[in-house]
Amino acid sequence: MFKFKPITLIISASVLLLTGCSTAQLSNVQQNRGNYNVALNKSDNEQFLLNIVRMRFDKSPFFIGVDSITTQTTLSYSTGGKDTTVGNAAGQNGAFWNFQPNIEFKHTPTVTYSPLQGTSYISGLLAPITVVQFNYLVQTNLNLASTFKLTVDNIGTLSNLADTWVRDGSDGSSTGVSFNHLVDFIDQSRVNGKLGLFATNYQNNPALVLVMKDDATAAQVSKELQLDKTYRKIILSPMLSTLKSGNVVQFRTRSFFAVLNFISYGVDISANDEKKFGVSSNELKVQDQMTDNLFRLRSSDTSPVNAYTKVSYEGRWYYLTNDDITSKTTLMFLKLIYSLEAGEVNTNPWGTLDMQITN
Structure with a gap:
């Protein structure tokens, strides 16, 4: 009689089970690089909008940048009572069971960001x-x-x-x-x-x-x-x-800052903002001529629905509409100018942000 060690039996059983699996659904595990890209681009757009609004009200712009993204991935595995059936499988070839494990991947990225600073950086944006x-x-x-x-x-x-x-x-x-x-x-x-x-x-x-x-x-x-x-x-x-x-x-x-200031004339100003920030009504009448309709940042008391991108400032929402192709193109162009002008950046990690993504 042949004798098998317990560990041999366990390994053999594991191989047999995995070989007989009809569906393990590993192909459904999503890749998350695209998710990170979309999330960071959205955050970047909001940062630019916020600084445009600040410039409109004579406030100093402030930029922070992403230093690094590190990700920890964990795997959770369970069979599930309803996923495993053993019995009559007449007419089927191969294994006579259906083994469907539940596999869950969790991605926990840590984003490190810093205020952008340094002589080269500031000189680049002012030149x-x-x-x-x-x-x-x-x-x-x-x-x-x-x-x-x-x-x-x-x-x-x-x-x-x-x-x-x-x-x-x-x-x-x-x-x-x-x-x-x-x-x-x-x-x-x-x-x-x-x-x-x-x-x-x-x-x-x-x-x-x-x-x-x-x-x-x-x-x-x-x-x-x-x-x-x-x-x-x-x-x-x-x-x-x-x-x-x-x-x-x-x-x-x-300079980039001058471009930012120029674009800020396209921000819609409410009657309350006109009084609150001392913006002249004469300026409002000519702002469309000033920017030649290159950029229009609308404003609202409530969070807009289906906006391309939006940001809240001083209790009011500012946003680009989805159908405003010209303003969306101008925002993209502004980001290109920023990348050209920023120069070398001295960073000093300012904080980290942990996120969890589950598939």
Whole structure:
């Protein structure tokens, strides 16, 4: 008679049971990287919205960043009284039982975050966007006119909100209308193949050059820039000390903080907020002109339903609607500018957040 050790019998039985399983349902275990991605992107959007609202009310923005995500995974296993049946299995091939274990995975990620700080980080956010960085943004193939409107202060004599603009909107007309008309024309001419925008050098420094492909387009651009005659090539240079010189015009860009401040003019203000924060009604009348409808952050006394993203500030909700494609694109563009400008970040872990995800 053969003799088996107890441990051998246990192992053999385990193999037999697993071999005879008709359903173990391991294929239903979900991967959670996508869940983390969605959750962190949602948090990132809310942080940007919060800082836009703060800027609207003359408050200092504040950013925190994710340092690391570590995950602990645990496995729970049970057979369950109703999942295991042994008996008549006539007409079936293989095992004559149905063994369905309950398998549960628990993921417990720990997110470590820090306030973003350091000289390189602050300097990057306060420094004007470089010509090279501007060209990177152009390569995204987002609307060229929007890229100009968001990131550029002036092109020659045309100001995208003049430096002399009074915050309460009392100067009325200096809302960048002529600037917007020019960049809209440049964008449309580029789409129609009548104009090109290319990287170049001027006085050994990076610059941009507008190349017009017909006399009519060249005449229109030269006229709007108030040049002395028509030019088929116009250089946009940040190094020019005067507003214009021949076919070279000054090209002055904004910093990330300036872009953030500009976008904040698109925040809806309630009558109570107008009184509470001292925002002038004159400013409210021209805010759509100022941002040229690039960004609209609506507000409500109650939490909005089906908003793309939303944030609560000082007892009021601010949100982007799902159907506002332009504002959603502008938010994405703002995040790109932030990534370009942030530079090196010195972090000092500020806290951790534990979450549990169960499948």
